[in-house]
Amino acid sequence: MTLVLKDPELLEFRSLIDGEWVGAGVDAVHNPATGALLGHVAHLGAAEATRAVEAAARAFKPWAKKLAKERGAILRRWFDLIIANREDLALILTSEQGKPLAEARGEIDYAASYVEYYAEEAKRIYGETVPSHRPDARIIVARQPAGVVAAITPWNFPAGMITRKIAPALAAGCTAVVKPAPETPLTALALAVLAQRAGIPDGVFNVLTGDAPAIGQVFTGHPAVRVVGFTGSTEVGKLLMRQAAGGVKKVALELGGNAPFIVFDDADIDAAVEGAMISKFRNMGQTCVCANRIYVQDGVYDAFVARLAERVAALVVGEGTAPGVTQGPLITADALAKVERLVADATAKGATAVTGGRHHALGRTFYEPTVLAGVTAAMTVAREEIFGPVAPVFRFHSEDEVVEAANNTEYGLAAYFYARDIGRIFRVAEALEYGMVGINSGLLSSELAPFGGVKESGNSREGGPHGIAEFVETKYMLLGGLDR
Ligand SMILES: NC(=O)c1ccc[n+]([C@@H]2O[C@H](COP(=O)([O-])OP(=O)(O)OC[C@H]3O[C@@H](n4cnc5c(N)ncnc54)[C@H](O)[C@@H]3O)[C@@H](O)[C@H]2O)c1
Numbered sequence: 001m002t003l004v005l006k007d008p009e010l011l012e013f014r015s016l017i018d019g020e021w022v023g024a025g026v027d028a029v030h031n032p033a034t035g036a037l038l039g040h041v042a043h044l045g046a047a048e049a050t051r052a053v054e055a056a057a058r059a060f061k062p063w064a065k066k067l068a069k070e071r072g073a074i075l076r077r078w079f080d081l082i083i084a085n086r087e088d089l090a091l092i093l094t095s096e097q098g099k100p101l102a103e104a105r106g107e108i109d110y111a112a113s114y115v116e117y118y119a120e121e122a123k124r125i126y127g128e129t130v131p132s133h134r135p136d137a138r139i140i141v142a143r144q145p146a147g148v149v150a151a152i153t154p155w156n157f158p159a160g161m162i163t164r165k166i167a168p169a170l171a172a173g174c175t176a177v178v179k180p181a182p183e184t185p186l187t188a189l190a191l192a193v194l195a196q197r198a199g200i201p202d203g204v205f206n207v208l209t210g211d212a213p214a215i216g217q218v219f220t221g222h223p224a225v226r227v228v229g230f231t232g233s234t235e236v237g238k239l240l241m242r243q244a245a246g247g248v249k250k251v252a253l254e255l256g257g258n259a260p261f262i263v264f265d266d267a268d269i270d271a272a273v274e275g276a277m278i279s280k281f282r283n284m285g286q287t288c289v290c291a292n293r294i295y296v297q298d299g300v301y302d303a304f305v306a307r308l309a310e311r312v313a314a315l316v317v318g319e320g321t322a323p324g325v326t327q328g329p330l331i332t333a334d335a336l337a338k339v340e341r342l343v344a345d346a347t348a349k350g351a352t353a354v355t356g357g358r359h360h361a362l363g364r365t366f367y368e369p370t371v372l373a374g375v376t377a378a379m380t381v382a383r384e385e386i387f388g389p390v391a392p393v394f395r396f397h398s399e400d401e402v403v404e405a406a407n408n409t410e411y412g413l414a415a416y417f418y419a420r421d422i423g424r425i426f427r428v429a430e431a432l433e434y435g436m437v438g439i440n441s442g443l444l445s446s447e448l449a450p451f452g453g454v455k456e457s458g459n460s461r462e463g464g465p466h467g468i469a470e471f472v473e474t475k476y477m478l479l480g481g482l483d484r
């Protein structure tokens, strides 16, 4: 099946190494909604990954030597081209990932916003002077680009997870090699086509598809790589961190989540339902910051469940390009099997499916948007990242009880709660052990803010001024001899 694009050149199947498009089509890419074959991408390995890293290393000094405003201007051109090609990029994204076209357009805008932001931030990577301890000397602190960045990204946001790393890296003066997820390589390759058109020099931004473990070994082991940036599962993040330890590389990790979504008695219930819908069902529940455990206080439990179930039952499931569709398929059969396992475990232990709870009549990897009531901590769904359109609703009695339950996980990415009492808002927000807390909001993400987690959800921040820190090194210079 050939995608019909306004600009057919954006449908690229080769990898980009040192400004050249290389590699024959081997690995199939399918549309998860229809099963249609979109094409075959290159299956590259250690040799090509080494070539890409060494090309990035050669390109580093000239790129770092450019004025910050020159790098910023080139990134701005990349932003302009992404926006100008938004429709084609969204169609490519929906075709390989499955999300509804409206969400894909939103992701392209979101991805572009990081390029726009860091095109400007490039000019604001400031150093400092420090009052000296010696009359003959001055203390100067500079922030310099770290070097080659090797990035590995997931399939759930195939555009945003790349630009959220690459934009700050290039803005800081670093060069980059990227391995996208095998499920969604075409969006990454289309972004690389536009990066070339924007004037990002050969070797500065390289994208290669293929043998993940072999490429990952090079990314974490090659001496020229100074930063490993990874967005994906906690399991793989831990593996890459171990592999990178040998060369003492910086490892910037954005990993899994298990977000609590808490609704207190004093919450605006309609607002809480709206927030739960956005937080839980965006991208068919396949986001790292999805509400994974919904806790509702006694006094509003029944009303909340009823209103949430009513909204969930109205979701429209189908192929992402079809008009009115608000829920696409899950990414793979394994993803569907995990969701079915978690729902079966919960219902076997006493939970009830108020709506949904079954493989969708459309077949393939479509699943019915689901609300589970009567969920308890004994159910696996309380501990595992669901990554599907299933909203498990737990009942709780007191503030202390729910904060303890919310924190009872090895994850710490995002948390959400709805309340109106200002004392409660401060107590709960400060007690939740998470990198990000949404208060009376089910949507957090912005290019302006530091996105990231604590505990086993990761150690980095992407977005805002904080997002540069991963890609610069701090250098202390003492300037002496000033008294003669
Ligand atoms: N914290 C965040 O910002 C964030 C954002 C998106 C997704 N995620 C997390 O990502 C997970 C879903 O994404 P996924 O299924 O693509 O995760 P994944 O960890 O299976 O794969 C992520 C990337 O790692 C690669 N990979 C897998 N094994 C590898 C190996 N041995 N060596 C090198 N690379 C390897 C994959 O090819 C892919 O490109 C979820 O846990 C989700 O929470 C986190």
Ligand SMILES: O=C[C@H](O)CS(=O)(=O)O
Residues within 6 Å of the ligand: 156, 157, 160, 286, 287, 288, 289, 445, 451
């Ligand atoms: O899945 C993880 C993404 O970071 C979600 S978001 O679009 O950044 O909120």
